[in-house]
Amino acid sequence: MRTFGKSWFRQGSLIADYGEHFGHGVRQQKQAIALEASKVDAELASKAKSEFIANMSHELRTPLNAIIGFSDMLATKTVTNPEKVVQYSQYIQQAAEHLLALINGILDVSKIQAGKLSVDLEPVALANVLDQCLFITDAKAKEKNIAVESHTSERVPLILADPLRLKQILINLLSNAVKFTPEWGRVRVDASVKTADFLTISVTDTGPGMSAPEIETAMSPFGQVESGFSKRHEGTGLGLPIAFALARLHGGDLQIHSTKGVGTRVSILIPLATSLNRPQPASNPLSTHQ
Numbered sequence: 001m002r003t004f005g006k007s008w009f010r011q012g013s014l015i016a017d018y019g020e021h022f023g024h025g026v027r028q029q030k031q032a033i034a035l036e037a038s039k040v041d042a043e044l045a046s047k048a049k050s051e052f053i054a055n056m057s058h059e060l061r062t063p064l065n066a067i068i069g070f071s072d073m074l075a076t077k078t079v080t081n082p083e084k085v086v087q088y089s090q091y092i093q094q095a096a097e098h099l100l101a102l103i104n105g106i107l108d109v110s111k112i113q114a115g116k117l118s119v120d121l122e123p124v125a126l127a128n129v130l131d132q133c134l135f136i137t138d139a140k141a142k143e144k145n146i147a148v149e150s151h152t153s154e155r156v157p158l159i160l161a162d163p164l165r166l167k168q169i170l171i172n173l174l175s176n177a178v179k180f181t182p183e184w185g186r187v188r189v190d191a192s193v194k195t196a197d198f199l200t201i202s203v204t205d206t207g208p209g210m211s212a213p214e215i216e217t218a219m220s221p222f223g224q225v226e227s228g229f230s231k232r233h234e235g236t237g238l239g240l241p242i243a244f245a246l247a248r249l250h251g252g253d254l255q256i257h258s259t260k261g262v263g264t265r266v267s268i269l270i271p272l273a274t275s276l277n278r279p280q281p282a283s284n285p286l287s288t289h290q
């Protein structure tokens with residue numbers, strides 16, 4: 001019986017020499033391509049990093065300039081009208097709060113990018129975490145007459161999550177839904193097992209919706225979609241990319257379905273506590289070293 005293994009190419013034969021030469025050429029070409037790819041990767045990583053730092057500096061400078069400008073006017077008594085004094089003090093407070101939110105967000109992003117953010121997974125009952133989140137967003141929803149409904153049943157299975165990080169994700173999704181939905185709109189939360197081993201938690205709103213390129217903007221660090229409802233000072237643009245990275249660190253995912261003029265549904269998939277395939281933290285979506 002003839003075999004077509006390696007031994008069939010006798011060493012020294014023309015075909016073997018050609019094979020050896022050809023193989024060497026292919027190997028060299030592969031190495032060259034790999035080298036080129038890693039160079040491109042490194043360039044992209046450093047470009048992403050410089051872009052992030054440039055954006056970050058700009059974002060930090062804006063509220064800092066407001067704080068310096070308004071406090072300067074108060075300190076030099078350029079403004080004496082008591083109403084203006086109160087108004088300018090409020091501007092300073094808002095800018096300082098925005099700065100704090102930015103710094104917290106930037107710290108999270110840089111920890112995620114460096115692969116230093118870990119999640120402490122434990123069996124969690126969604127209802128407990130969700131109630132706390134709904135309580136936090138309730139005041140803002142009432143202010144805008146937005147009905148927030150939770151359609152999650154008590155029988156939702158336990159999930160494997162880091163309660164604090166899960167709360168951070170849900171607060172961002174709920175506050176986005178309430179923030180971008182106009183008055184008298186509706187927001188609903190659903191939870192069900194749609195995919196084996198995962199609980200899908202969705203926040204759906206009747207807000208302005210986003211097109212595909214707008215979703216891409218929303219998912220990038222500092223990305224905010226221009227719309228009549230989202231004023232520049234109302235957020236950092238870091239919430240969604242952080243929520244996405246956190247969902248991936250749980251071994252899950254974040255998906256956005258949105259239609260302009262109809263509304264948005266943001267869903268996160270979190271592994272069930274009973275999941276047989278224990279989640280491996282997925283690749284780091286904010287990493288600049290992929």
Ligand SMILES: Nc1ncnc2c1ncn2[C@@H]1O[C@H](COP(=O)(O)OP(=O)(O)O)[C@@H](O)[C@H]1O
Nearest residue numbers: 176177180218224225235236237238239240264
């Ligand atoms: N439910 C939503 N409906 C419409 N637009 C949204 C919604 N959620 C997020 N967006 C858009 O995505 C952008 C990024 O969201 P996010 O990262 O949470 O940042 P932030 O809330 O701080 O602006 C928002 O500024 C907004 O333009």
Ligand SMILES: [Mg+2]
Nearest residue numbers: 172176235239
């Ligand atoms: Mg947000």
